[in-house]
Amino acid sequence: MCGIVGYTGKLQAQPFLLQGLAALEYRGYDSAGIEVLSPDGSLHGVKCQGRVATLTQRCQTANLVGTSGIAHTRWATHGAPSDRNAHPHVDCSGRIAIVHNGIIENFRELRAQLIASGHEFKSETDSEVIAHLIEDSWNGPAKGDLLEAVRIAVSRCEGSWALAVLCADAPGQVVCARRRSPLVIATTPDGCYAASDITALAGKAKSVIQLDDGQLAVLNPQGTCSVFDEDGNLVAEPTTMTIDWDASAATLGGYPDFMAKEIAEQPEAIRRLLKDRLGKHGIELDELTMTDEELASIDKVYVVACGTSYHVGLITRDFIENWAKVPVVVEQASELNYKQSVLVTDHTLCVIITQSGETADTLTAARRLRGLGCKVFAITNVLGSTAARESDGTLYIKAGPEVCVCSTKAYTAQMVGAAFLALRLALAKGKMTQAEIEKKYHQLEEVPGLIEKVLGRSWQDKEASRVFRRAHSSLFLGRGVNSTTAAEGALKLKEISYLHAEAYAAGEMKHGPIALLEPGFPVVAIVPQDHVHDKTISNIQECIARGATVVGVATDGDEDVAPLCSNVLWIPPVPDEFLVPLVAVVHLQMLARYVALDRGYDVDKPRNLAKSVTVE
Numbered sequence: 001m002c003g004i005v006g007y008t009g010k011l012q013a014q015p016f017l018l019q020g021l022a023a024l025e026y027r028g029y030d031s032a033g034i035e036v037l038s039p040d041g042s043l044h045g046v047k048c049q050g051r052v053a054t055l056t057q058r059c060q061t062a063n064l065v066g067t068s069g070i071a072h073t074r075w076a077t078h079g080a081p082s083d084r085n086a087h088p089h090v091d092c093s094g095r096i097a098i099v100h101n102g103i104i105e106n107f108r109e110l111r112a113q114l115i116a117s118g119h120e121f122k123s124e125t126d127s128e129v130i131a132h133l134i135e136d137s138w139n140g141p142a143k144g145d146l147l148e149a150v151r152i153a154v155s156r157c158e159g160s161w162a163l164a165v166l167c168a169d170a171p172g173q174v175v176c177a178r179r180r181s182p183l184v185i186a187t188t189p190d191g192c193y194a195a196s197d198i199t200a201l202a203g204k205a206k207s208v209i210q211l212d213d214g215q216l217a218v219l220n221p222q223g224t225c226s227v228f229d230e231d232g233n234l235v236a237e238p239t240t241m242t243i244d245w246d247a248s249a250a251t252l253g254g255y256p257d258f259m260a261k262e263i264a265e266q267p268e269a270i271r272r273l274l275k276d277r278l279g280k281h282g283i284e285l286d287e288l289t290m291t292d293e294e295l296a297s298i299d300k301v302y303v304v305a306c307g308t309s310y311h312v313g314l315i316t317r318d319f320i321e322n323w324a325k326v327p328v329v330v331e332q333a334s335e336l337n338y339k340q341s342v343l344v345t346d347h348t349l350c351v352i353i354t355q356s357g358e359t360a361d362t363l364t365a366a367r368r369l370r371g372l373g374c375k376v377f378a379i380t381n382v383l384g385s386t387a388a389r390e391s392d393g394t395l396y397i398k399a400g401p402e403v404c405v406c407s408t409k410a411y412t413a414q415m416v417g418a419a420f421l422a423l424r425l426a427l428a429k430g431k432m433t434q435a436e437i438e439k440k441y442h443q444l445e446e447v448p449g450l451i452e453k454v455l456g457r458s459w460q461d462k463e464a465s466r467v468f469r470r471a472h473s474s475l476f477l478g479r480g481v482n483s484t485t486a487a488e489g490a491l492k493l494k495e496i497s498y499l500h501a502e503a504y505a506a507g508e509m510k511h512g513p514i515a516l517l518e519p520g521f522p523v524v525a526i527v528p529q530d531h532v533h534d535k536t537i538s539n540i541q542e543c544i545a546r547g548a549t550v551v552g553v554a555t556d557g558d559e560d561v562a563p564l565c566s567n568v569l570w571i572p573p574v575p576d577e578f579l580v581p582l583v584a585v586v587h588l589q590m591l592a593r594y595v596a597l598d599r600g601y602d603v604d605k606p607r608n609l610a611k612s613v614t615v616e
């Protein structure tokens with residue numbers, strides 16, 4: 001995934017373009033670039049490998065002057081991170097510049113055709129073909145009309161794009177196009193702003209235009225924007241959406257990094273989500289757009305997601321199977337998309353879980369299940385995301401922008417959203433009474449306070465992080481719902497500290513991974529007071545017998561655990577063992593953060609990763 005921004009208006013373009021890139025940098029950060037239309041009538045730009053900060057430094061000497069421009073921060077797909085593969089890309093004349101988020105799937109044949117007709121390429125990217133296609137149509141059928149030139153150009157492309165185009169011979173205009181990669185536009189008295197998502201537009205406007213698939217837009221310096229369909233017809237009423245949070249939500253707000261901020265925001269995010277959700281008829285979940293009768297007929301649930309959201313899917317299964325007694329299949333989206341047989345019934349509900357709402361694997365899986373006749377319900381954090389627009393119903397977890405590449409507050413909020421779904425199903429299928437649902441709801445209401453207690457114990461995680469100082473690998477063990485907690489803890493550690501971590505069902509460890517254990521080998525064991533507590537204690541003893549160093553995640557006062565572990569990350573008693581994952585994971589988030597900081601890494605922008613993977 002990459003981030004693109006564009007501006008045209010009465011202000012200098014460079015300040016917004018660089019600020020916008022900084023806000024979007026979580027989408028990708030291996031290289032960045034900017035292009036501005038100078039008063040001398042030519043395009044001037046800077047682009048380089050590295051972070052937006054590097055580009056900003058370069059711009060201080062380049063001093064780009066002009067009131068219209070485009071910019072890009074990249075997560076490389078085709079072509080290694082380098083100065084020449086950074087966007088913007090220009091055509092042969094240097095008079096047309098483009099920035100692109102997405103993939104041009106037929107770029108090889110287009111590139112060959114363009115080279116054969118005399119075009120010269122400067123990069124190895126798929127995106128550069130777009131600049132040359134626009135050049136062709138600009139000099140041909142479009143007769144110098146930039147909108148028409150872009151429209152014809154993208155009609156020759158297959159794949160996905162969010163595009164912003166600048167042309168020296170169409171001064172003041174920025175033309176945008178969208179297909180499967182998000183693009184929003186704000187129109188203001190200062191001019192028009194375009195961006196991959198609203199994070200870059202916070203504070204610019206309260207309402208934005210959201211381009212739909214196939215649409216194009218012409219942004220004018222007077223602050224007006226015209227939207228067109230893929231045939232070039234004007235769209236009288238483009239889709240709009242309201243930005244439901246202010247600019248401060250996407251800033252650090254005094255925290256050392258976004259990961260710390262977003263870990264700390266979890267109690268409030270859950271409280272916001274829980275507010276007014278308990279009705280006289282179970283959980284209020286109108287977003288599900290299904291009647292009690294339709295819900296009562298559901299005989300299978302298919303949950304599809306990726307990464308941390310896939311772990312939410314595993315917890316969703318435990319909630320639904322235990323409360324609503326409906327069988328659940330949980331699949332990693334990238335696996336489901338290439339399975340020969342996907343077994344659904346006439347009454348299978350598909351649930352997709354995706355913080356960004358733009359993860360390509362998950363979107364493809366949802367389209368496949370919809371094609372098999374399933375209704376699709378999305379749990380997401382991004383208003384107006386593709387997942388939301390393509391689903392039959394969407395629950396917004398409203399956790400606020402999650403800027404840190406590794407997901408924390410969305411993980412716990414998505415689990416609460418999954419609990420709503422499970423309880424709604426349980427009532428419709430007569431598996432839980434109103435009273436039982438109310439009890440479960442009030443137990444959920446306790447969770448924010450329990451998380452706040454854990455947040456106050458971060459010193460335990462900081463101390464325990466020393467256990468990993470000389471480690472080259474680690475094991476995370478848990479049973480039942482907490483085998484998922486182990487999986488999420490291992491993922492957090494891997495993705496920000498680059499230390500290998502493997503999660504395993506604690507009871508399974510003796511069937512192989514126990515061979516890894518040697519003196520000092522770090523093992524994290526999630527061992528709350530639950531029905532498998534004593535079994536997990538036995539697994540901890542098996543680890544210690546082989547010299548491993550065990551960090552326990554245990555319930556306050558558990559005297560069985562304390563003597564066995566080098567460190568204990570204590571959690572307060574949780575009213576229902578199925579809710580332990582919501583509380584225990586916070587320790588593992590903080591532990592991973594301290595290990596990564598101890599190693600000197602950037603916890604918000606870990607290497608090789610992007611916030612949402614919009615390519616399959």
Ligand code: AGP
Nearest residue numbers: 307308309354355356359406407
């Ligand atoms: C989570 O810490 C990771 N950054 C990653 O696994 C993420 O959860 C995954 O890419 C899915 O993203 P989504 O929730 O936006 O679909």
